[in-house]
Amino acid sequence: MTKPIIGAIVLAAGFSSRFGSSKLLARLSSGESIFQQTVQRIAEVFPERLVVTRPEMAAALQELAPETSILSFERAEQGMGATLAFAAQNIGDWDGCVVCLGDMPFIETSTYSLIAEHVTRNSIVTPTFDFRAGNPVAFGKNFFTDLKALTGDKGGKRLTGMYPQAVQCLQVSDPGILLDIDTHEELALYQHL
Numbered sequence: 179m180t181k182p183i184i185g186a187i188v189l190a191a192g193f194s195s196r197f198g199s200s201k202l203l204a205r206l207s208s209g210e211s212i213f214q215q216t217v218q219r220i221a222e223v224f225p226e227r228l229v230v231t232r233p234e235m236a237a238a239l240q241e242l243a244p245e246t247s248i249l250s251f252e253r254a255e256q257g258m259g260a261t262l263a264f265a266a267q268n269i270g271d272w273d274g275c276v277v278c279l280g281d282m283p284f285i286e287t288s289t290y291s292l293i294a295e296h297v298t299r300n301s302i303v304t305p306t307f308d309f310r311a312g313n314p315v316a317f318g319k320n321f322f323t324d325l326k327a328l329t330g331d332k333g334g335k336r337l338t339g340m341y342p343q344a345v346q347c348l349q350v351s352d353p354g355i356l357l358d359i360d361t362h363e364e365l366a367l368y369q370h371l
Contacts, residue, residue, distance in 0.1 A: 182273035184294045184316070186224035187265045188217060188246075189333075190231040190239060190280030191254035196360045202280055203238060204359075207369045212359055215283035217243045223290040226272065229280070230265045257331030266325035273299055275322075277334050278314040284354035284368060290314070292350060302338055302345045305355045311347070312355030318344075 190213060194201040202213035210218070220227055221243075231239050233250040240248045251264045262277060269275055274297040276290065289305060296303045297316035304311050315334050317325060321344075324337050338345050357368045 182297075182299075183226065183271065184224065184274045184276060184297060185226035185228070185269060185272040186220050186276045186278055186290075186314075187262070187269070188220060188227060188229040188278045188280050189258060189261055189265070190229050190235070191251050191261045192258075192281070193232075193255075197362065200235065200238075201359055201365070202235070204362075204365060206283060206365075210283075211242060212283050212365075213239060213280050214242045216278070216280055216285075217246055219283070219285060219287050220278055220290060221246065222287045223294060224276065226270060228265055228268060230261050231280075256329070258333040259328035259330045259336065262333050263326050263328040266322055266328075269322070272319065273297075274316055274318045275325075276314045276316040279358055281359045282313060282354065282357060283359070284357045285314070286352045286354055289350050289352040289355060293348060296346060296348055300344060302341060303348055304338060304345060305348050305350045305352070307350055307353050307355050310356055313358070314355075 203211050228247050230249045232254045236250045293316050299318040300320040301318045303316040359365050
């Protein structure tokens with residue numbers, strides 16, 4: 179039996195309004211940008227990955243992740259749901275996808291691997307830490323049509339409400355699944371945890 183193909187979608191089309199500048203390009207104490215570290219960890223697990231961003235960010239992100247497909251979404255202002263729908267329309271022959279956020283550089287590669295191992299064609303896998311749901315969330319192939327139909331600012335979590343019987347909560351020992359960076363204060367705090 180062939181191993182299922184699980185790809186990664188990286189959402190990187192936000193406007194960083196609370197950060198004040200492009201947070202994806204902000205530097206971590208490691209010297210890498212938030213986006214670089216996030217995508218490097220994803221790339222260790224997922225040979226197939228798509229990053230969706232705004233046209234004005236595409237060149238900068240491609241330079242930081244030359245081995246990754248970067249898609250420009252011209253209507254990113256429509257929100258995360260619309261952005262994810264655009265990405266889902268561009269995925270290849272995958273059996274599942276793991277929807278990652280471009281501003282979560284502290285998720286461990288082992289967590290990405292664990293989530294990928296648990297997704298099946300008809301499951302939705304949500305990681306939890308300390309009884310709190312986090313990201314990334316994985317969707318089996320049977321949910322791709324629903325992902326393609328998303329609109330507005332409600333992302334993939336809308337599907338967890340629509341299909342509660344398909345949701346598998348996966349307990350992980352990685353607080354990184356809860357740490358997305360929206361402000362300079364969060365950037366400073368999370369780097370020293």
